[in-house]
Amino acid sequence: MSDATPSPAATELLRAHRFRLIELLPWVVAIAVYFLFPGYRLMATQILVLILFALSLDLIVGYAGIVSLGHAAFFGTGAYAAALLANAGWQEPLTAVAVGAAAAGVLGYVSGWVVLRTKELTLLMLTMALGIMLYELAKDMDEITGGFDGINFENSPILGLFAFDPLFFTSNYWYAFAFLLIGFLVVRLIVHAPFGQSLVGIRENDRRMHAIGTPVRQRRRHVYTIAATIAGIAGAIWVQVQGNITIAVYEFEMSGNILIMVILGGAGRLYGAFIGVIVFAILENMTETVLGTDPPYWELLLGVALVLTVLFAPKGLLGLFDPFVHRLRGKAP
Amino acid sequence: MDQVLDIATTILVFGVAYAMLLFIISVGLSITMGLMGFVNLAHGAFAMVGGYVTVKLVTPLGIPYLLALVIAFMAVAAFGVVMERLLYRWVFDRPELDHVLFTIGLVFISVFAVTGIWGPDPQNIQLPKILQGDLNLGVKSIPVYRAFMIIAGGAIVLTLFYGLERTRIGAQVRAAVDNRRMAESCGIPTGRLFTVIFALGSGMAALGGGLGIQILGGLKPVFAFEYLVIFLIVVAVGGLGNVRGTFYAALVLGIIDFAGKYFLPEGGGFFIYGVTFIILLWRPQGLFGKAQR
Numbered sequence: 001m002s003d004a005t006p007s008p009a010a011t012e013l014l015r016a017h018r019f020r021l022i023e024l025l026p027w028v029v030a031i032a033v034y035f036l037f038p039g040y041r042l043m044a045t046q047i048l049v050l051i052l053f054a055l056s057l058d059l060i061v062g063y064a065g066i067v068s069l070g071h072a073a074f075f076g077t078g079a080y081a082a083a084l085l086a087n088a089g090w091q092e093p094l095t096a097v098a099v100g101a102a103a104a105g106v107l108g109y110v111s112g113w114v115v116l117r118t119k120e121l122t123l124l125m126l127t128m129a130l131g132i133m134l135y136e137l138a139k140d141m142d143e144i145t146g147g148f149d150g151i152n153f154e155n156s157p158i159l160g161l162f163a164f165d166p167l168f169f170t171s172n173y174w175y176a177f178a179f180l181l182i183g184f185l186v187v188r189l190i191v192h193a194p195f196g197q198s199l200v201g202i203r204e205n206d207r208r209m210h211a212i213g214t215p216v217r218q219r220r221r222h223v224y225t226i227a228a229t230i231a232g233i234a235g236a237i238w239v240q241v242q243g244n245i246t247i248a249v250y251e252f253e254m255s256g257n258i259l260i261m262v263i264l265g266g267a268g269r270l271y272g273a274f275i276g277v278i279v280f281a282i283l284e285n286m287t288e289t290v291l292g293t294d295p296p297y298w299e300l301l302l303g304v305a306l307v308l309t310v311l312f313a314p315k316g317l318l319g320l321f322d323p324f325v326h327r328l329r330g331k332a333p
Numbered sequence: 334m335d336q337v338l339d340i341a342t343t344i345l346v347f348g349v350a351y352a353m354l355l356f357i358i359s360v361g362l363s364i365t366m367g368l369m370g371f372v373n374l375a376h377g378a379f380a381m382v383g384g385y386v387t388v389k390l391v392t393p394l395g396i397p398y399l400l401a402l403v404i405a406f407m408a409v410a411a412f413g414v415v416m417e418r419l420l421y422r423w424v425f426d427r428p429e430l431d432h433v434l435f436t437i438g439l440v441f442i443s444v445f446a447v448t449g450i451w452g453p454d455p456q457n458i459q460l461p462k463i464l465q466g467d468l469n470l471g472v473k474s475i476p477v478y479r480a481f482m483i484i485a486g487g488a489i490v491l492t493l494f495y496g497l498e499r500t501r502i503g504a505q506v507r508a509a510v511d512n513r514r515m516a517e518s519c520g521i522p523t524g525r526l527f528t529v530i531f532a533l534g535s536g537m538a539a540l541g542g543g544l545g546i547q548i549l550g551g552l553k554p555v556f557a558f559e560y561l562v563i564f565l566i567v568v569a570v571g572g573l574g575n576v577r578g579t580f581y582a583a584l585v586l587g588i589i590d591f592a593g594k595y596f597l598p599e600g601g602g603f604f605i606y607g608v609t610f611i612i613l614l615w616r617p618q619g620l621f622g623k624a625q626r
Binding site: 061067069114117118120121122124125126128129130132133136137140252256259260263267294295296297299300302303304305306307309310311314 | 366370372420423424427429430431433434435437438439440441442443444445446448449453554558561562565566568569573599602603606607609610613614617618619
C-alpha cells in the first residue's frame with residue numbers, strides 16, 4: 001500500500017491542506033501596510049481584528065451551514081469580559097483575552113443547546129434574539145457597562161514589554177497581527193481536519209451524515225462553541241487595542257455587518273474573510289468620505305452590493321475567480 | 334383590589350392592542366415563510382413604507398386617515414407584486430442564507446430610499462378627532478385609539494380566519510403550506526397563489542404600519558431593522574405558516590412585552606426574549622407548528 005501512487009482524488013485531498021506560497025501574501029501585505037500607511041494604522045488594526053471575527057463566523061456559516069445573525073453576542077461578551085476585568089484593576093492583557101474567550105465560549109456552549117435544536121428561520125431568529133437580548137441588558141446595566149458613553153480602561157504592557165500605544169498604534173497593531181495569525185492557523189487546522197470535513201458533510205446533507213454515524217448535534221454544538229470562543233478573543237482584542245468599550249460591541253449592526261463581510265468575500269473558503277473585511281472597510285470609508293452620510297449612500301451601496309452578490313456571485317468575490325483558477329490548475333502538470 | 338383591576342385592564346387593553354398590531358404585520362411573513370420557505374427579512378420595510386404613505390397622505394394632502402390606510406394597503410400590495418415578480422422570484426430556490434442576504438440588502442436600500450424621499454427625522458401622525466381622547470367604560474376609561482386598534486385588529490383576524498377556513502383560496506393556501514409538492518400535483522398553481530399571498534401579506538404589513546404609527550412611537554428610516562426581530566419572534570413562536578398560531582403568539586408576546594415594560598421600565602424589554610427562548614426550548618417548531626421530521 002505504502003509504495004502505491006495515490007489516486008488523483010486522493011492526491012487532491014492530500015494537497016488541500018498543504019501551505020502554498022501565495023498564502024504568504026496577506027501577511028506580507030499586512031506587514032507592508034504598517035510601514036507604508038502609518039496614518040491608517042487604527043483602521044488597519046481594526047481590520048485585522050475583524051478578520052479574526054469574520055473567520056470565527058465563517059466556521060459556522062461557511063463550513064457548518066449555521067446562519068447566525070447574532071454573532072456579536074460572543075464578540076461583545078469577550079469584549080466586556082476583558083474590559084471589565086481591566087476596569088476592575090486586573091490589567092494584564094493576555095489573561096484578559098483568555099477570560100474573554102472563556103466567557104464567550106461558555107455562552108456559546110450554553111446557548112448552542114437551545115439555538116441548535118432549531119432550524120432555518122427559527123434558528124436565525126434565536127441567534128438574533130440572543131444578540132439583541134444582551135444588547136438590551138448591557139444598555140440597562142449602564143452603571144457597569146458604561147452604556148452608550150462607554151468606559152475607558154488601561155492595560156499593562158503586553159508580556160510586560162510592549163506598552164499599548166493609543167496614538168501611533170505600534171504594539172497594538174502587532175498584537176492584533178499575532179492573534180490573527182495564530183487564530184488563522186487554528187481555524188485552518190480545524191477546517192482541514194476530519195472534524196472540519198465532517199462539518200461540511202453536515203452542511204451538505206445532515207441526514208446522511210447522521211446515517212453514517214456522525215454525532216451531528218454534538219459536532220454542531222462543538223463548532224458553535226469554538227466559533228464563539230474565537231469571536232470572544234476577537235472582541236477582547238478589539239477593545240484592548242482601542243482602550244475603550246461601548247455597547248456598540250453588542251449591536252445588531254455588528255452581527256449583520258460581519259455576516260455580510262463573510263458572504264461578500266466568499267463563505268467557506270478562509271480567505272473570503274480577508275477579502276470581505278478589507279473590501280467592506282475600505283468601501284465604507286471611501287463612500288462616507290466622498291459622498292457623505294446624508295442621505296446614507298453607504299446603505300444604498302451595501303444594499304445593491306448584497307442584492308447583486310446573491311443574484312450574480314453567490315460564491316462571493318473570491319468565487320468569481322474560481323473559473324480562472326480552475327483553468328490554471330487544469331493546465332498545470 | 335380596585336387598583337389591581339385597574340392595572341390588569343391597562344395591561345390587557347394596551348397589550349392586546351399591541352398584539353393586534355404584531356399579528357397584522359407578522360401574519361404575511363408567516364404565510365410566505367410557510368408557503369415557500371422564503372425568509373423575507375424585508376417584510377418590515379413594507380410596513381415602514383405603508384406607514385410613510387399613510388402619514389404623507391394624511392398630513393400634507395389632508396386625506397382622511399381611514400381612506401389613507403386603504404390606499405396604503407393597496408399601493409404596497411401592488412408594490413409587493415412588482416417586487417415579487419421582478420426580484421424575489423429569482424432567489425426562491427436558493428438556500429436560506431441567500432434569502433437572508435438578499436432581503437437584508439433590500440432593507441438597506443429601503444433605508445436609503447426613505448431617507449432620501451422623506452428625510453431622516455421621525456414622523457408622527459395627527460389622528461382624526463374621533464380617535465383621540467378616552468373611551469369611558471364605566472369602571473375605567475381607555476384610549477379610543479387602543480380600542481379602535483383592538484376592534485380593527487379583531488375584524489381583520491376574523492376575516493382572515495374565515496378566508497382561510499372557508500374559501501377556496503384559503504384551502505389552497507393550507508394545502509400548499511402543508512405539502513407544496515403534493516398541492517402542485519393536485520393542480521394548485523402554487524406560484525400564482527404565492528404572488529397573491531405575497532401581495533396580501535405586504536398590504537397587511539402596510540396596514541399595520543399605518544395603524545401602528547403611534548403605538549410604535551413614530552416612524553424612522555431604520556424601522557425595518559428595529560422591529561425585525563420582534564416580527565420574526567412572533568412568526569417563529571407561532572409556527573411557520575400557521576395563521577392561528579401567529580395570532581396566539583402575537584397575543585401572548587404582545588401582552589408579556591407590554592407587562593414587562595409596565596412593571597419594569599428598565600430592563601423590561603428583556604422579558605419577551607426570555608419567554609421566547611423558553612417556548613422554543615419546549616417546542617422548537619413553535620406553539621402550533623407541525624413537528625419537523
